Amino acid sequence: MPELPEVETLRRGLQTHVEGRLIRSVVIRERRLRWPVIPELEDILVGQRIHTLRRRAKYLIFECNRGSLLLHLGMSGSLHLLSQNDAPAKHEHLDIFLDNGYLLRYRDPRRFGCLLWTADPPEAHHLLATLGPEPLTDKFTAEYLQARAANRQGPVKPFLMDNRVVVGVGNIYANESLFLAGIHPARSIREINLHRYRLLVEATRATLSKAIAEGGTTLRDFADAEGRPGYFQQSLQVYGRAGQACLHCGHSIQIRVIGQRASYYCSHCQS
């Protein structure tokens, strides 16, 4: 399941092969994604040059001459660079043929991802316009979190996973960050003081940075642009470890649904 570190890992892997390249042709085999792929997309893309490959939240943004291609990997999406004679397999919905001999192929079995075109600045697109700050920028601070918590209520974990609050923190990294910060996932956001929000900001940053450095988390079939798996799953402290001993204190890791998501925590280390 690609979260921010996975998308960033992918972006870094693709960047040098994609930027400056001309799109020679485009083949779309399945248009029924999270939103239907517009019928004009092939015609729009062919002949354009990809100037930059950026990331905003979990969206990859291919900035071209006349606009931007926005790509979200959803739950199960992946992108691979292949040679241009590679035959497509099941669930491989899109091919973008570049002028350097490479083929950029999008695969997404569950089709929760999307493929959008916008002629406007990407950040103005309605799906990106309401997104919160990037967690690895200086806009993500304890003061900011506390201010955002002031006019709402509820447990901290769904708060941390809310894209309007901060982007890129999915279920795995929310669990890990809260463990690292020593904050219980069900703790009310109003009960967390500035000091503990500082711990949470630092923990979130540290967790995401470490995951990026280790190439993302490979739970099922995540792989980077060249098909290599990530290694962060070896660093997971609580996620998926229900019933196992806490690596810090030895107490049993608990699992409980909070905000409709499986939440893993140590009731001894987190309060």
Next chain:
DNA sequence: AGTGCGGCCTGTCCGC
């Protein structure tokens, strides 16, 4: 305006 929940999908896993 903030909060909660249904729904979109398929691969995987569990129990019978």
Next chain:
DNA sequence: TGCGGACAGGCCGCAC
């Protein structure tokens, strides 16, 4: 061993 059903999970968009 085979099969059905539950589950996972990002996140939008609607209902309250």
